Amino acid sequence: MELTDNQIIRFNDLGRGDVAQVGGKNASLGEMVRHLGARGVDVPPGFATTSRAYWQFVDAGGLREVVAGALGAMHKGKATLAETGKALRDAFLKADWPEHTAAAIRAEYEALCNRIGRENVDVAVRSSATAEDLPDASFAGQQETFLNIRGADALLDACRRCYASLFTDRAISYREAKGFDHLKVALSVGVQVMVRSDIGGSGVMFSIDTETGFEGVVVIDAAWGLGETVVQGIVDPDEYQVFKPLLAKEGTVPIVEKRLGAKTHKMIYARAGEGTTRTVPTSKAERVGFVLSESEIVQLARWACVIEDHYGCPMDIEWAKDGDTGALFIVQARPETVQSRREAGAYRSYSVTGQGRKLVTGLSIGDAAVAGNVCLLDSPRDIDRFVDGSILVTGNTDPDWVPIMKRAAAIVTDRGGRTSHAAIVSRELGLPAIVGAGSATHVLHDQQEVTVSCAEGDQGFVYEGTAQILEEMLDPAAVPETRTQVMLNLANPAAAFRWWRLPADGVGLARMEFVINNHVRIHPMALIHFDTLQDADAKAQITALTAGHDDKAEYFVDRLSRGLARIAAALYPKPVIIRMSDFKTNEYADLIGGAQFEPHEENPMIGFRGASRYTSPRYREGFALECRAIRRLREEMGFDNVVVMIPFCRSVAEADRVLAVMAEEGLERGRNGLQVYVMAEIPSNIVLAPAFAERFDGFSIGSNDLTQLTLGVDRDSETLAELFDEQDPAVKWMIGHVIAAAKDAGAKIGLCGQGPSDHPEFARFLVECGIDSISVTPDSFIRVKEQVARAERDRP
Structure with a gap:
C-alpha cells in the first residue's frame, strides 16, 4: 500500500526492481517478503521511506546548496574531510521534517503497531542507499543502523540520523573513491519489526565460501545477542559450514564445520533511560555453548539456498533468532560482491617456504601471502602514522578504518570472524587478512618484519621475518583431458576448498x-x-x-x-x-x-x-x-x-x-x-596381489614405502639418499606386476606419490602399464595432467 505521494512503501509492495526508490537493502527485503514467504523464509514485516522522501527532506531544509558548497570547499582545500563531514552531519541533524513526510512516517508506524498487535513496537531502523549493494561496490557498513527504537518521535529522530550518516567521513571518502556523485545518491530508511535476538542470537551467512569461491557450502557466523557485534567484528563468532548439495538428501545433516567462537560479549537492549542498546559480557555457559542447534543450522542453510536460487547469484544474508519463541528470521539479504566478481578462469596459487617462528594464528581471509613491516595502530585517528604498504595490526576495524586499509599490504586483527568488517573490506580490496588472532596487538610490534600467510587454508599465520613467497598462475581451463584419471592428494581440510576449480577426477x-x-x-x-x-x-x-x-x-x-x-x-x-x-x-x-x-x-x-x-x-x-x-x-x-x-x-x-x-x-x-581399497606398498601385496584383489575393491600403490622395502633403503636416510629411486628397475617391476594383476582381477589400481610430479618419464611408464589413476599434490596437478596427456598421445 503506497502512502502520501509515494514517500513510504510497505515491504510487501516492494521488489528488487525498486532500488532507485528504496535502495538495495529495502528492495531486497520487499522481494523476500513478496516471493519467499511461501517457500518458508520468514522475514519480519516493515516499511521503507523512499528516495522521494529523502529529497523532499533535503529540499525543505535547503541542504542541496549546503552539500554542494561544503564539498566544493573541501575539493579546493579550504576544509578537511573531517570538517566537511561534521558540518554536513550537523546540518542534517538540525533540519526539520516536512510536515507531510513526518505525518506519513507516524501513520505507517502506527499501522505497523496495529498489525503486530503491540503499542510502540520496537523496530530496527536501517539505512539503505540507492547506490549500494552494486556489483562493484558493497558500501559495507557505510551508513548507520539503529536498534530497539520505540515510539514515533524516536523513529523520526532515528530516520534523521540515518540521513546524516550519508555524510560520515568514511561514506564521503568511499563515494569519492568510487566516483559517485554525492548529490545523486539518496537514502531510504527501512523500518522493520525487531526480532528479540538480544535474548537469542544472530549473525551473518553467505551462500558461498567467501575465501575460495567454492559454491558448495553455506558459511554461517553466529553470536549471542543483536547482530551488530558480528558485523562490526567485536566478537569471535561460532562458525558453521553446511554442504549444499546434500541438503536435499533425506535424513542427512551435512554440517562439515562447527567451530566454537569465544563470543566474549553480546549486544542487548538497554535499560530504560540508558539509550537503546548496550554491550555486556557473556556468561561462561554462553562462551562454551553453540548459539545454534544442528537443526537450526540446517534450516538457515536451506533458507540460504532458497534465497540464492531466487536471486540467481551468491548471497550475503543477515539472520536473527528470537529468544522468546526460538523462531528464526532473515533480516537482510544482498548479492555477495567479491567472489561473484572473481575471475573464474586462471587463479593464483601462493606457497610460503623458509618461514621463521610462528608468532600469531587466526582466521585467514583470502589466499595470498605478503611480507612487510608491522604498523600497529589503536585508532583510525592515527592515520598520519601509517606507512603505505605496511601490515596494519589493530584490535578490530569499522568503516572509519577504510582509508588506512586501502593503503595496507595486509591486515591483522585481534577480534572478528569471516563476516566482520575487516574480513568483508579486505576481500573487496583484495588484501590478505588474518582476523580473530587474539593477541596480535600484544605479540607484534611496530616496524617488525613479518610474513602474513593466508595461503595455508582456513588458518592464517604471521611468521617472524621475511619468508620466501612463490606465486604461481594456474589455469584450469587449459588442462587437457586424459583417459587416465588424475586425482589429488589432500590432507588439510582447511585448504581443501582452495582446489575445487581444478578438473581433478x-x-x-x-x-x-x-x-x-x-x-x-x-x-x-x-x-x-x-x-x-x-x-x-x-x-x-x-x-x-x-x-x-x-x-x-x-x-x-x-x-x-x-x-x-x-x-x-x-x-x-x-x-x-x-x-x-x-x-x-x-x-x-x-x-x-x-x-x-x-x-x-x-x-x-x-x-x-x-x-x-x-x-x-x-x-x-x-x-x-x-x-x-x-x-x-x-x-x-x-x-x-x-x-x-x-x-x-x-x-x-x-x-x-x-x-x-x-x-x-x-x-x-x-x-x-x-568400497574398501588396500595400499600396495609391501612386497607381499605384490606377490599375493590376486588374493588381495579378492578381498578389496582396489589398490593404491604407495611408491615411497614400496621403494623402501623393495630396495631395503630407509627413505629418510641422508646417507643412502642416492639409492632411494622409485624408478629403479626392481621397483618398476613391482609396480608393473601389481598393475597387471589388478587388471586381471578386475580391481581398480592407482598410484599416490610424488614420482609422476617430478619425473615425466615415470608418468609415461605408469600410463604404458595401463594404470587407472595417478594421484598428486594440487600444485603439480596441471603439470602431471599434461605429462599424462603426452604419454597417452604417444602410446599405441
Missing part, C-alpha cells in the same frame, strides 16, 4: 592421520580411557579441548568426521579415498595423552603400524572411533563418495581380520555401496 589419497594431528590433536585411547590417564598436563589439555562434549570419545568422532567431510565435499560427487590412520608409534605418542598407550620401537617405520594396529587390543577401541567417524561421514552426513583404504596390510590373514573388525563397526564392504 577425485581425491586419490586423503590422509586421516593429518586430520587427527591437526583437528583432533588427542590420542583416541586417551579419550576412551581419560579417567585412568596419568599425565596431568595432558588431562588438562584434553579437558579444555573437549569442552562442550560430555562424551570425550564423541569429540574424536565429531572432529574427525567434520574434518574429513571438508575433503569429501571439495570434489563431490567424485570419489574420495580416505586412508585410515597411518601414524607410526612415535607419531601416535606425540598426540596429546598418547605416550601412555604406545610402545617404544627402535624402527617404527616397519613396526606397529597400519592394519596390524586395528585388530590389536592395544588400539582396537581407537580404530572403532575411526570407523564411527567414517560411518557418520557416509551415512549421517551423506558423503557416499567416500572410499576407505587400509594401509600397511602385511598378509591376507591380516586383511581378513581387519575387514571383519570393520564390519563389526558397521563398515561392511559392499553395504550401502562401500
